[in-house]
Amino acid sequence: MTIKLSNKARAIKSSPTLVVFSKAKKMIAEGIDVINFGVGEPDFNTPEYIKKAAIKAINENFTKYTVSPGIPELRQAIVKKFKDDNNLDYSINNIMVNPGAKSTIATVLMAICDPKDEVIIPTPYWVSYPAQVDLADGTPVILETDETENFKVTPEKLEEKILELSNPKVLILTTPSNPSGMVYTKSELKGIADVCVKYNILVISDEIYEKLVYGDTKHYSIAQVSEDIKNLTIIVNGVSKAYAMTGWRLGYAAASEDIIQKSVKIQSHTASCVNSIAQKAAIAALTINDGSIDNMVKEFENRCKFLVDELNKINNVTCVKPDGAFYALPNISWYIENNKKGITNSVELCTFLLEKYHIAVVPGSAFGVENYLRFSYANSMENLQKGLKRFVKGLDELMMS
Numbered sequence: 047m048t049i050k051l052s053n054k055a056r057a058i059k060s061s062p063t064l065v066v067f068s069k070a071k072k073m074i075a076e077g078i079d080v081i082n083f084g085v086g087e088p089d090f091n092t093p094e095y096i097k098k099a100a101i102k103a104i105n106e107n108f109t110k111y112t113v114s115p116g117i118p119e120l121r122q123a124i125v126k127k128f129k130d131d132n133n134l135d136y137s138i139n140n141i142m143v144n145p146g147a148k149s150t151i152a153t154v155l156m157a158i159c160d161p162k163d164e165v166i167i168p169t170p171y172w173v174s175y176p177a178q179v180d181l182a183d184g185t186p187v188i189l190e191t192d193e194t195e196n197f198k199v200t201p202e203k204l205e206e207k208i209l210e211l212s213n214p215k216v217l218i219l220t221t222p223s224n225p226s227g228m229v230y231t232k233s234e235l236k237g238i239a240d241v242c243v244k245y246n247i248l249v250i251s252d253e254i255y256e257k258l259v260y261g262d263t264k265h266y267s268i269a270q271v272s273e274d275i276k277n278l279t280i281i282v283n284g285v286s287k288a289y290a291m292t293g294w295r296l297g298y299a300a301a302s303e304d305i306i307q308k309s310v311k312i313q314s315h316t317a318s319c320v321n322s323i324a325q326k327a328a329i330a331a332l333t334i335n336d337g338s339i340d341n342m343v344k345e346f347e348n349r350c351k352f353l354v355d356e357l358n359k360i361n362n363v364t365c366v367k368p369d370g371a372f373y374a375l376p377n378i379s380w381y382i383e384n385n386k387k388g389i390t391n392s393v394e395l396c397t398f399l400l401e402k403y404h405i406a407v408v409p410g411s412a413f414g415v416e417n418y419l420r421f422s423y424a425n426s427m428e429n430l431q432k433g434l435k436r437f438v439k440g441l442d443e444l445m446m447s
């Protein structure tokens with residue numbers, strides 16, 4: 047008997063990332079020493095004080111359903127976080143807690159998209175955005191940015207795109223960015239905010255990498271620009287990346303009460319609520335600081351400098367210096383155009399590097415940019431050094447006939 051799956055299920059494309067990584071996993075299981083540059087999570091353990099809060103919650107039997115938007119104590123801690131970190135005023139009615147920022151975005155999209163509503167997604171984008179818009183019955187519209195503009199949306203390009211569309215509704219902005227590591231300045235955000243306010247465009251501002259910024263870089267939220275843009279913005283954040291808590295599954299949003307209320311209604315029929323123990327752990331993450339996060343950020347910064355300097359030393363490779371997150375996005379177009387192995391795109395290049403040089407990197411096509419590879423530096427310095435040597439050898443071999 048054949049089972050007819052839904053059109054939605056059949057339309058979902060499997061990610062090009064998965065193709066390379068299922069192969070990498072298989073090789074690792076076979077005992078091959080693969081260096082994984084594809085990691086999307088900190089290689090640090092969740093800090094002890096956070097784990098203790100979770101253990102306490104279990105011992106106190108805090109193990110039942112909670113209210114759908116998240117326990118008031120956690121939402122209050124999030125309100126305080128927004129005031130302290132971003133100088134933004136919210137009340138707990140503006141906050142909801144979800145099982146990961148991924149789920150936050152999916153839920154919000156369901157709350158704001160009608161069929162044919164267009165959601166503008168600048169390249170290079172996080173892999174899940176287009177699929178999530180599709181699942182919410184919206185229409186993803188890709189807006190290309192340029193390496194020469196540090197992969198950032200300009201107000202001019204945004205306005206031009208909005209004017210081309212019939213139902214522009216939402217812009218998804220990511221700062222710091224996965225995969226480029228770029229961080230928008232306050233004045234860049236002001237330019238974008240002015241356009242969004244002019245055309246009444248909602249902004250999903252994905253700030254999950256907020257805490258991971260380097261040097262003099264400062265993170266700003268577009269909601270800080272003015273009250274008008276704040277009313278149009280849904281800030282998405284969470285504890286996964288900042289506190290090395292990817293497996294705990296806790297993200298959150300701040301937005302106008304009507305968007306939050308409707309999103310919570312959706313969540314009440316899907317996840318119900320976030321794991322009660324993770325909610326207690328997140329309170330500790332947001333309210334206690336034992337210095338472990340600062341140490342993690344310093345380590346990421348050292349690795350970032352090393353990786354990007356080394357990538358830029360390679361002939362015919364250029365890499366824009368990231369200001370945050372834990373990814374670098376080198377331009378490898380020259381090797382795609384000039385190699386002698388018949389490789390024509392970033393997926394084929396990643397497959398070659400994996401099979402012959404045992405390094406797993408993510409093809410740019412996964413992020414809507416074909417001529418790039420994404421390297422994660424959520425990996426030990428030793429592995430970065432070893433992996434880079436293999437990468438250089440791989441590129442050299444590409445040029446041998």
Ligand SMILES: Cc1ncc(COP(=O)(O)O)c(C=O)c1O
Pocket residue numbers: 086145146147148149172220223224252254284285286292296297
């Ligand atoms: C840009 C971006 N947004 C959201 C997420 C999802 O985070 P979470 O683990 O909280 O679901 C990720 C995870 O890779 C990400 O890179």
